[in-house]
Amino acid sequence: EAQVTQNPRYLITVTGKKLTVTCSQNMNHEYMSWYRQDPGLGLRQIYYSMNVEVTDKGDVPEGYKVSRKEKRNFPLILESPSPNQTSLYFCASLGVSSYEQYFGPGTRLTVT
Amino acid sequence: GQQVMQIPQYQHVQEGEDFTTYCNSSTTLSNIQWYKQRPGGHPVFLIQLVKSGEVKKQKRLTFQFGEAKKNSSLHITATQTTDVGTYFCAGQTSYDKVIFGPGTSLSVIP
Numbered sequence: 751e752a753q754v755t756q757n758p759r760y761l762i763t764v765t766g767k768k769l770t771v772t773c774s775q776n777m778n779h780e781y782m783s784w785y786r787q788d789p790g791l792g793l794r795q796i797y798y799s800m801n802v803e804v805t806d807k808g809d810v811p812e813g814y815k816v817s818r819k820e821k822r823n824f825p826l827i828l829e830s831p832s833p834n835q836t837s838l839y840f841c842a843s844l845g846v847s848s849y850e851q852y853f854g855p856g857t858r859l860t861v862t
Numbered sequence: 863g864q865q866v867m868q869i870p871q872y873q874h875v876q877e878g879e880d881f882t883t884y885c886n887s888s889t890t891l892s893n894i895q896w897y898k899q900r901p902g903g904h905p906v907f908l909i910q911l912v913k914s915g916e917v918k919k920q921k922r923l924t925f926q927f928g929e930a931k932k933n934s935s936l937h938i939t940a941t942q943t944t945d946v947g948t949y950f951c952a953g954q955t956s957y958d959k960v961i962f963g964p965g966t967s968l969s970v971i972p
Contacts, residue, residue, distance in 0.1 A: 795961075
């Protein structure tokens with residue numbers, strides 16, 4: 751089954767404690783992306799990657815890092831989380847011959 | 863920078879009534895996509911429109927892309943409770959640049 755998986759699905763943490771949200775896709779997609787979703791603001795792109803070892807900033811990259819060492823994985827790293835990073839995060843992937851983004855189930859992060 | 867707006871933000875309809883959400887981009891788009899997100903779920907792709915003036919139908923859903931390729935609409939005829947969710951448009955200007963609108967949240971009263 752074609753899918754994008756994210757872990758963890760829920761996370762409550764404290765300010766300053768480094769965390770990583772994993773994302774993996776099994777569709778051999780080149781393009782992967784991270785979004786955050788906040789009420790009234792829709793989905794805002796954090797970072798994206800066109801292929802292995804290629805990453806670029808989206809619209810709201812501050813406070814986040816990503817890496818793309820393998821085609822299937824695209825982890826999101828928060829080195830020093832702050833309360834304003836409390837949000838719902840989605841990972842998505844897309845193939846070069848397609849236009850349909852496949853989204854993961856989401857990770858709800860709360861930073862206290 | 864590029865912006866994609868959607869109206870209305872919320873819409874409450876009686877089951878059986880029609881529903882329309884409108885999407886406007888500040889710049890000309892190469893294509894526009896529509897996604898649906900059920901409560902507690904993740905966005906799911908519905909359709910892509912590419913051509914100026916294009917109209918596509920999926921059962922009770924009708925999607926339109928404006929002549930200037932800067933606006934789009936989604937119309938649902940005779941809403942059902944299964945239509946509940948948030949509908950997002952996403953405007954694309956290049957392969958790596960997709961901007962999502964803020965979404966329209968639809969509630970259907972049985």
